Amino acid sequence: MARDVWDPMATPGHYISRIALGLARVGDARLRDLGFATAQLPVLTALKEGARLSQTELARWAKVEQPTMAQLLSRMERDGLIRREPDPADRRSSLISLTEETLAKLPAGRAILEQGNKDATRGMSADEVKTMIALLRRVLVNVEAMDG
16 A cells, blocks of 8 residues: 655745745844844834834734734834834723834835845746745635635
């Protein structure tokens, strides 16, 4: 009786996972001088235009649990990246926004991330990159549907 041999190296998930980990590692190293980390990107993105959101809204935006967001925001506040203000609509809550210094650093951070994406897709044509993005979007939709 023949046994099927599973080869994880022949699955998209293997490469998606390794790429995500690698991009996070490289991104963290490249962003370090600005005081940013890739784990902060959902918060930095959500608040980039001067928005003020609650921790609950940020957790929903980032698709993480409340305790995870609370820890991230505590570190970001400690590092001077965000500030908290009382929410006038809910005294038990606060609104989070980026500090002026953080807002000023965002363009440099964006440039670093754009260069990282260019480096990661080196040797690919613009059409190949567009095709890859379209395929990855479809995979993401499928994964999000699996996740409920």
